[in-house]
Amino acid sequence: MSTKGYHSPTQRMDLRTGYLMIIPSLVALFIFVYIPLFMALEKSFTNWNFYGTSEPVGFRNFELVLQNQLFRKSIGNILWFVLMIIPAQMLLTFLFAHALKGMSTRLGPFAKTSVYVPTVISGIVASVIFLFIFNYQGGIINFLVRQLGMKRIAFFNDPWLARGIIAITSMWMGFGSLSLIMYAGLMNIPVSYYEAAEVDGANTLQKFLRITIPSMKNVFILVAINLTTGTLQMFDLPYLMTGGNPVNNTLTPMMYIYNNFKSADYSMGYTVAAALLMMLVIGTLSSFVFRLIRSEKSQDE
Amino acid sequence: MMKTKNRHSIAVGIFTVIALIVSAISLFPLVWMIISSFKEAKEVLKANPLRFFPTVWVTENYVKLFDDTTYPFLQAMWSTALVAVSAALLSVTINSMAGYAYARLNFRGKTLLWRLSIFTMYIPGITILVTSFVVVNRMGLLDTYWVLILPGLASAYSIFFFRQFFLNMPMATEEAALIDGASRFRIFWSIFIPNAKSPFVIMGTGAFLGYWNSFLWPAMTVTNTQYLQVMQVIRSYNNMYSNAYGVVLAGSALAALPPIIVFLIFQRHIVKGLMISGIK
Numbered sequence: 371m372s373t374k375g376y377h378s379p380t381q382r383m384d385l386r387t388g389y390l391m392i393i394p395s396l397v398a399l400f401i402f403v404y405i406p407l408f409m410a411l412e413k414s415f416t417n418w419n420f421y422g423t424s425e426p427v428g429f430r431n432f433e434l435v436l437q438n439q440l441f442r443k444s445i446g447n448i449l450w451f452v453l454m455i456i457p458a459q460m461l462l463t464f465l466f467a468h469a470l471k472g473m474s475t476r477l478g479p480f481a482k483t484s485v486y487v488p489t490v491i492s493g494i495v496a497s498v499i500f501l502f503i504f505n506y507q508g509g510i511i512n513f514l515v516r517q518l519g520m521k522r523i524a525f526f527n528d529p530w531l532a533r534g535i536i537a538i539t540s541m542w543m544g545f546g547s548l549s550l551i552m553y554a555g556l557m558n559i560p561v562s563y564y565e566a567a568e569v570d571g572a573n574t575l576q577k578f579l580r581i582t583i584p585s586m587k588n589v590f591i592l593v594a595i596n597l598t599t600g601t602l603q604m605f606d607l608p609y610l611m612t613g614g615n616p617v618n619n620t621l622t623p624m625m626y627i628y629n630n631f632k633s634a635d636y637s638m639g640y641t642v643a644a645a646l647l648m649m650l651v652i653g654t655l656s657s658f659v660f661r662l663i664r665s666e667k668s669q670d671e
Numbered sequence: 672m673m674k675t676k677n678r679h680s681i682a683v684g685i686f687t688v689i690a691l692i693v694s695a696i697s698l699f700p701l702v703w704m705i706i707s708s709f710k711e712a713k714e715v716l717k718a719n720p721l722r723f724f725p726t727v728w729v730t731e732n733y734v735k736l737f738d739d740t741t742y743p744f745l746q747a748m749w750s751t752a753l754v755a756v757s758a759a760l761l762s763v764t765i766n767s768m769a770g771y772a773y774a775r776l777n778f779r780g781k782t783l784l785w786r787l788s789i790f791t792m793y794i795p796g797i798t799i800l801v802t803s804f805v806v807v808n809r810m811g812l813l814d815t816y817w818v819l820i821l822p823g824l825a826s827a828y829s830i831f832f833f834r835q836f837f838l839n840m841p842m843a844t845e846e847a848a849l850i851d852g853a854s855r856f857r858i859f860w861s862i863f864i865p866n867a868k869s870p871f872v873i874m875g876t877g878a879f880l881g882y883w884n885s886f887l888w889p890a891m892t893v894t895n896t897q898y899l900q901v902m903q904v905i906r907s908y909n910n911m912y913s914n915a916y917g918v919v920l921a922g923s924a925l926a927a928l929p930p931i932i933v934f935l936i937f938q939r940h941i942v943k944g945l946m947i948s949g950i951k
Contacts, residue, residue: 384776388772391776392784392788394769395788396788396825398821402806403799406805407798468686470690477690485697486942488697494923499703502920503700545697599795603796610909627797638801646798656792
């Protein structure tokens with residue numbers, strides 16, 4: 371990157387143009403990401419509020435957050451969501467990707483489009499739909515429940531049923547894109563691997579265990595981490611569907627932070643400390659994804 | 672030989688049936704919402720799958736929706752469209768320029784600035800939610816279109832995606848144009864943009880969908896009716912019309928329409944982009 375020794379015109383220095391072209395994005399990232407980040411880092415060590423002065427309080431906020439029953443509850447809840455959603459979603463999308471690969475090529479595009487449509491829907495609309503489907507009074511599920519001769523179920527009054535429905539809604543929304551990523555992974559495995567295994571007399575199960583699973587390893591990791599980082603920040607669905615209820619059993623960390631922001635019960639320094647703790651978890655996971663992508667790329671080149 | 676061929680077509684048949692069932696399950700909630708939005712108020716919450724279609728097709732839910740004056744629906748749709756379309760256009764503009772500069776130009780500090788941009792991918796929204804509010808508040812942007820549009824424009828992922836694409840474009844035409852004395856902006860405009868339809872469509876629709884569907888940030892930053900985004904008003908309808916749920920369904924159906932249409936128009940590109948992101 372030195373000014374000396376360039377040979378072709380494409381290697382010359384383009385100082386002015388270069389800066390002009392990157393400045394809009396740099397300024398935007400600086401104002402809307404870096405300033406808020408540094409402000410968060412600074413304010414998390416103070417008792418700052420929107421109005422009034424702030425005094426340094428050391429690590430007090432972090433201690434308080436970690437001791438707070440409601441924050442711990444929200445972390446517990448979100449870990450349940452992760453456990454409910456990630457394994458089930460990965461298994462289902464992986465299986466469905468096989469169906470996409472093996473199905474008739476004429477109907478393939480239709481199936482891909484159909485499962486993908488819900489992924490462009492907002493969490494708010496998805497919540498409205500599933501609130502309707504699981505409605506106590508006249509939802510379609512309660513109709514079926516009554517047809518089976520049982521009493522109507524108040525789905526959103528039971529912690530586990532409420533969590534389950536939120537998990538199902540979230541899975542419905544993510545199913546299409548993850549299935550297609552899995553499908554792309556499957557299509558990317560060279561056919562010659564399977565042919566060679568067939569020559570060696572491998573059966574379907576052996577091919578699946580020895581070729582498909584190992585070849586898909588990186589796709590699995592990518593999907594698992596993306597799903598986890600997304601789920602950890604879940605907000606729209608529980609906010610609209612349950613408001614965190616029953617008794618805070620569907621309260622997520624994102625909702626906890628938002629509620630603290632709205633109310634004046636805690637200092638903003640405290641709220642920001644909670645947000646920074648979440649970054650530790652999520653940031654570690656996403657840096658891992660990025661490293662994975664990079665390492666795969668370097669293998670290609 | 673005959674036997675394996677038969678077994679193969681049976682397998683294709685089974686897979687096709689499974690895939691079609693899953694497709695139907697996937698589409699059902701959306702279809703159910705749309706169908707139910709045309710039912711009479713008294714029928715909406717009497718779900719009976721044996722009576723899938725409305726006994727009488729009515730538009731009363733839509734009429735009520737358009738008549739709501741507390742949260743004017745069409746106003747919200749318009750305001751959201753304005754925000755989402757301008758944000759998508761601005762977003763691809765600034766991110767593609769940056770991607771081009773990082774891919775093709777040499778300037779001092781490039782590596783450092785690139786790293787600073789890409790690092791923002793590691794910072795989750797949840798972390799800077801509260802302090803971003805403080806920033807836009809101090810800038811005096813609350814209750815404006817700017818507060819809805821500006822904060823999400825620059826995207827590390829988008830810059831990364833564009834750079835990756837531009838790195839793979841051949842050097843020859845660019846060199847020829849440079850020798851002919853064309854400026855970098857001109858080259859970017861007349862050589863790179865026309866040949867980069869895919870990343871522009873993928874990143875543009877991605878930004879559009881993100882803005883159209885966003886709820887939390889608008890809920891924090893705009894309260895004036897003029898700026899309310901469509902997901903905010905749907906959330907309010909959900910609280911207001913619990914006894915006339917058809918209205919909420921009608922609003923949701925209309926609010927879901929633009930993303931679905933955009934997806935159907937650009938689906939070839941979107942799916943391709945998704946596949947690339949999955950493999951690479």
